[in-house]
Amino acid sequence: AQSVSQHNHHVILSEAASLELGCNYSYGGTVNLFWYVQYPGQHLQLLLKYFSGDPLVKGIKGFEAEFIKSKFSFNLRKPSVQWSDTAEYFCAVVSNNNDMRFGAGTRLTVKP
Amino acid sequence: GAGVSQSPSNKVTEKGKDVELRCDxxxxxxxxxxxxxxxxxxxxFLIYFQGNSAPDKSGLPSDRFSAERTGGSVSTLTIQRTQQEDSAVYLCASSLQGEKLFFGSGTQLSVL
Incomplete structure (x- = not known):
């Protein structure tokens, strides 16, 4: 069965610091990849997704992610975080039979 | 329980039949x-419950979809007169109020 690993459980940064959140998955077939964000007290919002094509994907709010097939990774990045980026971030993988798996989430705390 | 439990994990039904999906x-x-x-x-997004009440039903795609939650615990999502476009994975998630989401493994619904 496929699984998704997010290695960082809690990341604490100061404003303007750069961010990289790791996501690795285990599945040998074709996958679609997603990053979702859950702001405090809200439900999920889609940040970005990768289906095919350019492995560097741009999302909303200045986020981007890079799909590296050989490493089974889809890390999320942002050059300069803001206090408003404080949230829980989930990586998700959908296999070609539409089985969707989420990582455990990474909590990001940005200090003003 | 230890995690969010959904049943059944797979459901195949004929067009026009009603289905019930459960989330623990x-x-x-x-x-x-x-x-x-x-x-x-x-x-x-389909629907959100806080306790037994549903303050946000905005995502339900049609009046064929309904959901209830009893005892502040188990929830059932009912789809009446299923259509082929209802085929999808239905995911349930739970959290403490305002806290991080925990996901079930989903119910894969196939409408023939």
Missing amino acids: PISGHTALYWYRQSLGQGLE
């Missing part, structure tokens, strides 16, 4: 969410 959240989690994952798409 983590014990003590007051918030419960239903999402839908269609093939090749991202998550679609």
Whole structure:
């Protein structure tokens, strides 16, 4: 069965610091990849997704992610975080039979 | 329970039949969410429960869809007169109010 690993459980940064959140998955077939964000007290919002094509994907709010097939990774990045980026971030993988798996989430705390 | 439990894991039904999907959240989690994952798409929000009440039903796609939650615990999502476009993975998530989401493994619904 496929699984998704997010290695960082809690990341604490100061404003303007750069961010990289790791996501690795285990599945040998074709996958679609997603990053979702859950702001405090809200439900999920889609940040970005990768289906095919350019492995560097741009999302909303200045986020981007890079799909590296050989490493089974889809890390999320942002050059300069803001206090408003404080949230829980989930990586998700959908296999070609539409089985969707989420990582455990990474909590990001940005200090003003 | 230890995690969010959904049943059945797979459901195949004929067009026009009614189906019930069940979600057992983590014990003590007051918030419960239903999402839908269609093939090749991202998550679609359906409904949110806080306790037994549903302050946000905005995502239910039609009046064939309904959901209830009893005892602040188990929730059932009912789809009446299923259509082929209802085929998807239905995901349930729960959380303490305002806290991080925990996801079930989903119910894969196939409408023939």
